[in-house]
Amino acid sequence: MSNPNNVSQNIMHELEFIDGHALNIATLKVLDANGEIYPGAVEPDMDQDTALHLYRTMRFIRALDERMQAAQRQGRVSFYMQCLGEEAAITASAAALDKNDMIMAQYREQAALRYRGYTLEQFMNQMFSNELDPAKGRQMPIHYGSKALNYMTISSPLATQIPQATGYAYGQKIKHVDKDTNTLSSQIDNITMCYFGEGAASEGDFHAGLNMAAVLKAPVIFFARNNGYAISTPAEEQFAGDGIASRGVGYGIKTIRVDGTDALAVYAATKKAREICTMTGEPILVESIAYRVGAHSTSDDPSGYRSKQEEADNSETCPIKRFEGWLIKKQWVDLDAENKLDEQVREEILDALKVAEKVAKPELIDLITDVYDTPIPALTKQFDELEAHIKKHPDAYPTTAGRLK
Amino acid sequence: MAKVNMLKAINSALEISLNENPMACIFGEDVGVFGGVFRATSGLQEQFGKHRVFNTPLTEQGILGFANGLAAFGAPTIAEIQFADYIFPAFDQIVNESAKFRYRSGNEFNVGNLTIRTPYGGGIAGGLYHSQSPEAYFAHTPGLKIVVPRNPYEAKGLLRAAIKDQNPVIFFEPKRLYRASIGEVPEDDYIIPLGKAQVVKEGSDVTLLAWGAQMEIIEDAAKQAEESGISCEVIDLRSIIPWDVETIAKSVTKTGRLIVSHEAPITNGFGSEIAATIAEECFLHLESPIKRVCGLDTPYPLALEKEYIPDALKVLEAIKESVSF
Numbered sequence: 001m002s003n004p005n006n007v008s009q010n011i012m013h014e015l016e017f018i019d020g021h022a023l024n025i026a027t028l029k030v031l032d033a034n035g036e037i038y039p040g041a042v043e044p045d046m047d048q049d050t051a052l053h054l055y056r057t058m059r060f061i062r063a064l065d066e067r068m069q070a071a072q073r074q075g076r077v078s079f080y081m082q083c084l085g086e087e088a089a090i091t092a093s094a095a096a097l098d099k100n101d102m103i104m105a106q107y108r109e110q111a112a113l114r115y116r117g118y119t120l121e122q123f124m125n126q127m128f129s130n131e132l133d134p135a136k137g138r139q140m141p142i143h144y145g146s147k148a149l150n151y152m153t154i155s156s157p158l159a160t161q162i163p164q165a166t167g168y169a170y171g172q173k174i175k176h177v178d179k180d181t182n183t184l185s186s187q188i189d190n191i192t193m194c195y196f197g198e199g200a201a202s203e204g205d206f207h208a209g210l211n212m213a214a215v216l217k218a219p220v221i222f223f224a225r226n227n228g229y230a231i232s233t234p235a236e237e238q239f240a241g242d243g244i245a246s247r248g249v250g251y252g253i254k255t256i257r258v259d260g261t262d263a264l265a266v267y268a269a270t271k272k273a274r275e276i277c278t279m280t281g282e283p284i285l286v287e288s289i290a291y292r293v294g295a296h297s298t299s300d301d302p303s304g305y306r307s308k309q310e311e312a313d314n315s316e317t318c319p320i321k322r323f324e325g326w327l328i329k330k331q332w333v334d335l336d337a338e339n340k341l342d343e344q345v346r347e348e349i350l351d352a353l354k355v356a357e358k359v360a361k362p363e364l365i366d367l368i369t370d371v372y373d374t375p376i377p378a379l380t381k382q383f384d385e386l387e388a389h390i391k392k393h394p395d396a397y398p399t400t401a402g403r404l405k
Numbered sequence: 406m407a408k409v410n411m412l413k414a415i416n417s418a419l420e421i422s423l424n425e426n427p428m429a430c431i432f433g434e435d436v437g438v439f440g441g442v443f444r445a446t447s448g449l450q451e452q453f454g455k456h457r458v459f460n461t462p463l464t465e466q467g468i469l470g471f472a473n474g475l476a477a478f479g480a481p482t483i484a485e486i487q488f489a490d491y492i493f494p495a496f497d498q499i500v501n502e503s504a505k506f507r508y509r510s511g512n513e514f515n516v517g518n519l520t521i522r523t524p525y526g527g528g529i530a531g532g533l534y535h536s537q538s539p540e541a542y543f544a545h546t547p548g549l550k551i552v553v554p555r556n557p558y559e560a561k562g563l564l565r566a567a568i569k570d571q572n573p574v575i576f577f578e579p580k581r582l583y584r585a586s587i588g589e590v591p592e593d594d595y596i597i598p599l600g601k602a603q604v605v606k607e608g609s610d611v612t613l614l615a616w617g618a619q620m621e622i623i624e625d626a627a628k629q630a631e632e633s634g635i636s637c638e639v640i641d642l643r644s645i646i647p648w649d650v651e652t653i654a655k656s657v658t659k660t661g662r663l664i665v666s667h668e669a670p671i672t673n674g675f676g677s678e679i680a681a682t683i684a685e686e687c688f689l690h691l692e693s694p695i696k697r698v699c700g701l702d703t704p705y706p707l708a709l710e711k712e713y714i715p716d717a718l719k720v721l722e723a724i725k726e727s728v729s730f
Contacts (some may be wrong), residue, residue, distance in 0.1 A: 064425045072571075102478075104474075133511070134511045134513055135509060135510050135511040136511045136514065138508060138509055138511070139509055143509070145510045145513050145514065146513065147513040147514060152477070152514060153509055153510035153513055153514055155501070155502065155509065156504075157497060157501045157502070160473075160497065160498060160501065160502050162470065163466070163469075163470025163471050163473075163474065163498070164466045164470050164471070164474035164477065164502070165474060166467075166470070166471050166474060167470065167471035167472060167474025167475035167477075167478070167482075168471060168474035168477055168478045169474070169477065170430075170471065170474070170475055170478075171428070171474070171475045171478030171479065171480045174428055174430070174456060174480065175427075175452075176426075177456040179453075179454035179456065179457075180454070182454065182455040182456050192474075203500075204466055204494070205466055205467075205470055205497075207464075207465050208462075208464040208467025208470055208471075209466075209467065209470060209471075211462050211464065211467065212461060212462055212464070212470075212471055214468045215461075215462055216459065216461070216471075245466060285435065285645075287506075333569070368505045370508045370510075370511060370512050370702070371507070371508050371547050371548050371570050372507075372548065372550075373507070373515075373517060373571040373572055376600070376646070376647035377600075377647060377650070378647060378648075378650070381548075
């Protein structure tokens with residue numbers, strides 16, 4: 001648009017408002033509830049290995065979530081968040097990425113991390129904040145992160161990762177930009193995937209992040225997980241527009257809405273979104289529609305804010321069963337073998353949990369490392385004073401006292 | 406060596422930084438073709454391209470969110486907030502994200518490449534929202550470094566150090582001195598280490614401590630005090646975090662008296678932290694109570710700016726009270 005106001009220049013002479021829901025956005029569905037491809041839908045090109053890895057990742061996460069929810073109830077771990085109902089949205093979108101693409105998630109995307117190879121031991125070490133946790137036991141359970149797997153460490157404040165994803169993706173683009181024309185001189189090799197919930201999309205950082213990505217052209221996929229709830233607040237008390245997707249159009253961002261319980265729809269949309277990002281250097285907004293079947297976290301009970309009937313009505317389509325139906329029709333899966341694998345996984349989870357909870361907590365020095373690249377003098381002084389105090393009262397600080405030299 | 410103003414010195418430090426690394430980027434409101442409302446980034450877009458020196462939409466939280474992401478990617482990242490008064494929409498991104506990026510990930514990721522430049526301070530008839538000195542808010546957040554230069558030479562050397570430092574640094578630029586302060590600045594690259602205060606003038610009766618634009622105020626007061634036969638030791642703190650306790654304590658051990666001065670409101674200003682620490686370090690050497698000459702606990706005024714600011718006369722009175730205690 002080449003006018004100072006940067007607007008389209010259609011003229012009308014009759015006074016008419018655009019309706020707030022004029023877009024009437026459609027939702028992409030590829031697989032029906034029985035695992036059949038809908039008439040008119042295009043089956044995405046997914047090989048058997050990818051399909052099985054996706055399927056096993058979803059089942060693994062279902063098992064991990066069940067076990068850890070129970071472990072929290074037993075008081076063995078302080079906190080947990082399940083992704084019940086959203087396994088396909090997260091796993092299939094991660095499957096459509098390159099492993100070197102950066103993932104900047106909110107907190108419920110453990111399946112994406114698992115898809116990239118995060119081990120059971122790594123999950124457990126983080127959740128038990130022991131000395132083997134790369135983040136040295138500093139964050140509450142489920143705040144995973146891995147440089148090796150290009151998975152940015154989770155931060156509790158909501159939506160902060162959204163403008164950060166724009167900046168990270170901009171960095172991925174710089175080397176592909178021609179200085180004189182400010183256009184792409186080669187195809188972008190890696191992009192950023194940014195996950196967030198429909199509640200987080202109410203934060204100012206959402207607006208800032210999407211607007212900046214559109215204006216500055218950053219190759220990032222904004223993946224909005226609309227699961228109907230932000231803790232107890234239903235989506236109808238969160239926004240009045242047509243979901244999150246309608247906003248993408250407002251920012252001038254190519255947008256699609258997909259059925260988040262349909263692994264193939266999510267995979268196809270994300271694959272195409274990634275292709276557009278790498279070719280144009282521009283962002284894409286994907287809104288996934290699913291239902292948060294479980295609670296927000298182990299700290300809330302959904303019966304306090306929604307009915308059993310609503311839960312039953314919205315939990316009929318299990319995303320894993322739906323995908324499984326497709327695998328069976330393809331004759332790509334031996335269910336008996338998969339069920340045995342699942343039992344084995346459940347045992348391994350318990351074993352790993354028992355190991356991780358016995359691993360020592362981080363040493364005292366990790367209280368002050370990583371605040372700065374090297375501790376500043378004030379911090380060194382504070383540490384020395386603390387250490388002397390603990391040595392004086394070792395019985396009061398059993399976690400660290402025994403290991404002080 | 407050429408004599409230049411502080412804006413030229415800052416511009417030179419930015420130019421060197423952009424030349425140093427092809428990934429380095431500078432961005433903020435109006436920093437592109439216009440070169441910033443104060444012209445600190447003048448000519449840089451033309452030289453380095455629109456993809457490395459660019460305007461952002463008008464969103465401070467977005468600028469810092471974007472900056473955190475770009476720095477985490479590994480690019481030297483220089484974000485400008487047009488006035489320090491407008492840094493607060495970015496407060497969450499700075500105190501919860503920049504400051505904690507390394508700690509919360511065990512250094513799997515960090516934003517050590519981040520430098521935030523922002524003009525601060527009064528004396529320009531800017532009223533409430535073009536005059537504030539918000540350094541103390543950020544000094545309460547572990548993980549950040551905070552630097553304030555007093556003249557062009559210091560500005561270039563400290564800004565280069567801030568950009569190269571592998572921690573997020575907030576670089577507060579005294580906007581009152583942007584054009585008013587002129588001095589010799591080498592064209593070549595040089596670094597002034599962070600965390601080291603500088604004794605600007607030696608003296609024996611009382612230690613005067615400030616940073617940034619307030620330095621010329623205390624130097625003026627020191628000169629007037631000398632005329633009354635009071636010998637002042639004048640120190641520029643340079644870095645608010647980390648701050649050089651050793652140099653200040655050594656000086657106060659010698660003089661027995663300390664006056665700290667800053668424009669920001671007195672309550673919970675960084676002067677409070679200095680006074681508490683020096684009282685602890687130098688208790689047996691103190692001849693008089695540590696005094697703070699600071700802004701009042703009001704929003705920054707306009708018509709009554711002259712009354713509000715901790716000017717040389719107020720500092721001089723404090724010096725006299727201190728030595729005659």
